[in-house]
Amino acid sequence: MTSRLEALCLEKGLKMTGQRRVIAQVLSDADDHPDVEEVHRRAALIDTRISIATVYRTMRLLEDVEVIERVDLGDGRARYEEASADHHHHLIDTRSGRIIEFASPELEAIKERIAHDLGYKIVGHRLEIYGVPLDDAGADGQGANGAGPNGAGPNSAGKEQ
Amino acid sequence: MTSRLEALCLEKGLKMTGQRRVIAQVLSDADDHPDVEEVHRRAALIDTRISIATVYRTMRLLEDVEVIERVDLGDGRARYEEASADHHHHLIDTRSGRIIEFASPELEAIKERIAHDLGYKIVGHRLEIYGVPLDDAGADGQGANGAGPNGAGPNSAGKEQ
DNA sequence: TTGGGATTGCGAACGGTTTGCAGTATGATG
DNA sequence: CATCATACTGCAAACCGTTCGCAATCCCAA
Ligand SMILES: [Mn+2]
Ligand SMILES: [Mn+2]
Ligand SMILES: [Zn+2]
Ligand SMILES: [Zn+2]
Numbered sequence: 001m002t003s004r005l006e007a008l009c010l011e012k013g014l015k016m017t018g019q020r021r022v023i024a025q026v027l028s029d030a031d032d033h034p035d036v037e038e039v040h041r042r043a044a045l046i047d048t049r050i051s052i053a054t055v056y057r058t059m060r061l062l063e064d065v066e067v068i069e070r071v072d073l074g075d076g077r078a079r080y081e082e083a084s085a086d087h088h089h090h091l092i093d094t095r096s097g098r099i100i101e102f103a104s105p106e107l108e109a110i111k112e113r114i115a116h117d118l119g120y121k122i123v124g125h126r127l128e129i130y131g132v133p134l135d136d137a138g139a140d141g142q143g144a145n146g147a148g149p150n151g152a153g154p155n156s157a158g159k160e161q
Numbered sequence: 162m163t164s165r166l167e168a169l170c171l172e173k174g175l176k177m178t179g180q181r182r183v184i185a186q187v188l189s190d191a192d193d194h195p196d197v198e199e200v201h202r203r204a205a206l207i208d209t210r211i212s213i214a215t216v217y218r219t220m221r222l223l224e225d226v227e228v229i230e231r232v233d234l235g236d237g238r239a240r241y242e243e244a245s246a247d248h249h250h251h252l253i254d255t256r257s258g259r260i261i262e263f264a265s266p267e268l269e270a271i272k273e274r275i276a277h278d279l280g281y282k283i284v285g286h287r288l289e290i291y292g293v294p295l296d297d298a299g300a301d302g303q304g305a306n307g308a309g310p311n312g313a314g315p316n317s318a319g320k321e322q
Numbered sequence: 323t324t325g326g327g328a329t330t331g332c333g334a335a336c337g338g339t340t341t342g343c344a345g346t347a348t349g350a351t352g
Numbered sequence: 353c354a355t356c357a358t359a360c361t362g363c364a365a366a367c368c369g370t371t372c373g374c375a376a377t378c379c380c381a382a
Contacts, residue, residue: 005281051331104275110268118261120292131281221379
């Protein structure tokens with residue numbers, strides 16, 4: 001049974017080996033932002049004979065052909081997610097480690113304008129927000145209120161990890 | 162002669178050693194974003210007897226007491242700059258490596274609103290833009306035009322590195 | 323089915339950073 | 353101003369995520 005990502009790999013003309021199929025499977029199933037060790041761990045559940053080196057190599061390969069995207073969340077290691085049509089950023093809950101995805105057209109527009117005004121064309125950018133839940137033991141008042149009306153994107157709800 | 166940062170360190174109650182004084186000097190003089198090796202290199206010009214380990218330890222210390230700030234510009238190593246009152250971000254010229262600082266109140270406001278709407282209080286954030294000069298061999302048209310009227314901050318001109 | 327280039331597993335090497343340890347300096351105290 | 357406990361330093365080894373060389377293996381086009 002070919003996974004979503006395996007199909008993508010075939011389209012890109014990649015040679016499909018057993019380990020690549022397993023990794024593609026793992027990444028297709030994932031809805032979080034696993035690092036290489038985590039991918040390896042999950043892959044090992046399906047097929048024990050996959051080395052971490054191969055996972056590293058495959059992640060790089062998949063990144064190169066833009067099947068997955070590298071995410072830098074500030075902890076030491078590289079994390080990955082399926083390359084998706086909808087660009088987004090991450091808010092990291094520093095208390096729980098939970099990761100919430102968001103998108104903001106306004107923010108992107110401003111960013112674009114800033115670069116342009118400085119005489120630059122954007123070739124990439126990175127934005128992460130680190131925060132703590134408002135309703136927790138927050139020093140600053142304000143009650144909790146669900147995701148609001150602003151451009152906060154496709155998934156105002158959040159994935160974890 | 163006590164440097165600006167040395168004075169700050171004294172205020173914070175840090176024990177001032179010879180090597181710390183030299184490092185404080187180097188950082189006071191710097192107007193770019195040196196990594197640890199670069200700080201060590203510059204420090205060695207003033208006093209040859211400073212080990213890289215001490216520089217690492219001192220940078221961490223100064224970061225902890227908020228005399229300097231760590232900057233992550235995407236290359237492997239940590240870079241640093243003097244902690245300043247005016248918050249800003251960086252646009253990295255991927256062709257030249259030049260680093261341009263900018264600030265944008267609108268951008269900060271939107272970021273604030275996004276987090277709030279998601280139910281979070283911001284404790285930190287990170288934003289970098291990678292770009293290439295518009296007037297270079299840009300594929301996408303538009304002539305060059307200097308820094309514009311938008312909130313692009315305190316130093317629309319740029320520092321290098 | 324075969325053959326050769328691509329891929330794998332292993333361990334060693336990498337680059338940036340941290341750390342254990344023994345020796346040295348600092349600055350508080352008398 | 354001398355003394356001393358403590359904090360700091362240099363060195364080298366360890367660390368952590370990641371890459372790489374190499375020989376063995378696999379994939380897939382012919
Ligand atoms: Mn994501
Ligand atoms: Mn800066
Ligand atoms: Zn964006
Ligand atoms: Zn900001």
